[in-house]
Amino acid sequence: MFSKFLRNIHFIAFFTITSVILWGCGQRGAPSGGPRDITPPEVVQSYPKKMGTNFKGSEIFWKFDEYVTNTGLAQELLISPPVNHPPSIKLIGKKLTLKFDTVLNENTTYSIYLGKGIKDLNEGNPLENNLFIFSTGDQIDSLSFHGEIYDGETMQPMNEGMIHLYKEVDDSVPAQQIPSYFAKINEGHFHFSNLSEGEYKLIALVDNNGNYLYDLPNEKIAFVAEPIRVTEYQDSLEIVLKSFITPDQRQFISSKKCDFNGVIQLEFNQPVQKCNIEMMDHSFKKDWKIEQWNNTRNLLTIWSTEILEQDSIHLLVSFDEELDTIFFDLSKRKKIRDQPLTVEHNFEGLGNSYKKKLALTFSQPISSYDVSKFQLQNPYDTTNIQISQENELLIVDEIFQESTHYTLQLLPQAVKSIFDVYNTDTISLHFSTTSTASLGNLNINYNFEQANQHGVLQVYREQKLIKEVKVLNQQGLVSLEGIQPGDYQLKYISDWDNNGVWSAGNYWTKQQPENVYWYSEPINLRANWDLDVNWQLIP
Incomplete structure (x- = not known):
């Protein structure tokens, strides 16, 4: 029995030692196989x-x-x-x-x-x-050229589309034939090599339908107006392209909307120069509507008390030598006069200069207001204020104090809309001004003599447009006082057609997009600073 006990002890010891050895081996892990293979195939x-x-x-x-x-x-x-x-x-x-x-x-x-x-x-x-x-011949062509391509409106390097090169140079070729050569766009750069000597037509195309043809109105294109010539004496040409999508030049009403009886919105495909709207089968002794256009004059809001009792209306709209008729069924629409009167103001957020004018915008056009029911409160007292009206805005004619919290109260029946809607309850608007020391002043001395005679100067703060100035003189000064510190960018549009916005080009008429320039140096405005920026534009 003792010998059997010893045998069991020996077996247990052998099993334990073997297990430890195997466990130790397991701890060292599977063979790693050496360093990772980073060699590409050849x-x-x-x-x-x-x-x-x-x-x-x-x-x-x-x-x-x-x-x-x-x-x-x-x-x-x-x-x-x-x-x-x-x-x-x-x-x-x-x-x-x-x-x-x-x-x-x-x-x-x-x-x-x-x-x-x-x-x-x-x-x-x-x-x-x-x-x-x-x-396929007895020699390899060796000529080349390269270039850069940017989005025409933003001047950011493109990274989409292809560069097309054609041996035939007729203007119709990009719409009828696939190109003779391709080049890829890589972060705004492209390169052609192994070309034969000769003249070529050059375009860039974002080919939406993948057929290698410029045949859709919404395809982005860039082009060189005249054929380029590649020779052994003009090898490695450098070309700069600016891409665009040609807008639909047709003028028409692109959308119409009537959410409430009393207000109508018409959106046009292009900015409107002239517009006249009549209500068919009705005549009025005075104008039956109030018109409000957006800044680009492609969106029109029509307010009218005359249509409130109508079940339906027909409008005859004449605009820029075009004519359209529009029908609205008003019988099941809620009336705008049953909607509450709301207000917004331009002192949202922080960083408001005390020199800034407080402007009030209402959800309906205002016909009258009672200035005695406007009260301005600060931490020290409550005062009545003066109000003036500028189109659809009410302007608070008050000199504010810096670093002060304010509450503007519109007491019941302070304002009345053209639909006889009053503010039935007190409206409280809270806003504040900041200290002058926390703001800065930016002075832009510009010289655009070498650019177009007319242009638009845009000021951006951290990629957001905050100021736009139409430039009529080629030299001048634009001052922005009491603005928030931060990183600013300046953009100038050579406004060839003098319409106040950037205009795209047209391949078929050989019209290039309007030139866009960015001020190249960083502009960092600090608090309590006066910063002068001198921008002499050299195209």
């Missing part, structure tokens, strides 16, 4: 050879030094000059084959860009030598 054979000439076949292949995957190759593949039909793609093991169903052009240098469509199978390292050049 081409060890191709047909034709890279930079090869006199290629006459219909198949091109590459053999790689390791197994690869072609996921995404169909989207990355770029062949220039383009072919009528994309080749079929076949990957077997380490061999990639492109098969063309049409004969390639004679005496032409081709570039095949594989992009990041070829990666090694294990780690996904993309092929680095991904540009393959060959010729």
Whole structure:
């Protein structure tokens, strides 16, 4: 029995020691396999050879030094000059084959860009030598040029679309033929290489329907008006393009709305120069409406007390030599006079200068107000104030104190709208002014003599437009007093058509978009500072 006990002890000891050894081995983990493979695949054979000439076949292949995957190759593949039909793609093991169903052009240098469509199978390292050049003739074309492309309105580098190059230079070519050569856009840059000598038409296109043609009105385009010439003496030209979408120049009413009986909104496709609106089958001794336009004059709000009792109305709208009739069924719409009167003001948030005028905007046009029912409270007292009316705004004619909290109270029946709607309850508006020491002054001395005669100067604070000035003189001063500290940007639009906004171009009339310039230096306005900025524009 004792010997059996010893045998059990020996077995337990052996099992324990073995378990410890195995556990220790387990703790060291599986073999790591060495450092991660970061080596991209390489081409060890191709047909034709890279930079090869006199290629006459219909198949091109590459053999790689390791197994690869072609996921995404169909989207990355770029062949220039383009072919009528994309080749079929076949990957077997380490061999990639492109098969063309049409004969390639004679005496032409081709570039095949594989992009990041070829990666090694294990780690996904993309092929680095991904540009393959060959010729169907007896020589490789070697001329080149490059350029930059920006969004015409923002002047930000583009990163979408393609650059198209055509051997035929007629203006109709981009709408009728696929380009002779392509180039990709990479952060605003593009490059053409291996070109033959000659004249070319050049455009950039964001091709919305993917047919390589400029055939949709909403496709973004950039162009050079005249053909460019590439020669051995003018190699490596540099070109700057500015893209745009040509707006629909037709003038029409794009939308109409009548949420409440008493107010109508009409939106136009283009800013309106002249407009007249009549109510059909009705005549009035006086004007039956109040018109309010937005700043760009493409949105019109019509207020009228005359339509409140109507079940329906027909409007005859004449605008910019166009004519339209509009019908509204008013029988089931709520009346605007049953809606409460609300108010907004322009002292929202912090950083309001005490020199700023307080402007009140109401949800309905105001017909009258009782100034005795406007009370301004500060921490020390309550006072009555003076009010003036400017179009749809009520302006508080009061000199405020800096660093002060205010409450403006509109007592019941302080204001009445044209629909005989009063404020039935007291309206309390809370706002504050900041200290002068916490604000700054920005003085912009500009000289735009070398730009267009007319323009628009825009001031942005941290990418938000805060001030817009129409420039009539080529030199001048714009002062912004009591504004918040921060980073500011200046933008100038050469307003060739003098419409007050940036205008796009038109490829068919060879009209380029209006030039846009940004002040290149950082502008950091600090509190309690006067900052002078001198901007001499040199296009």
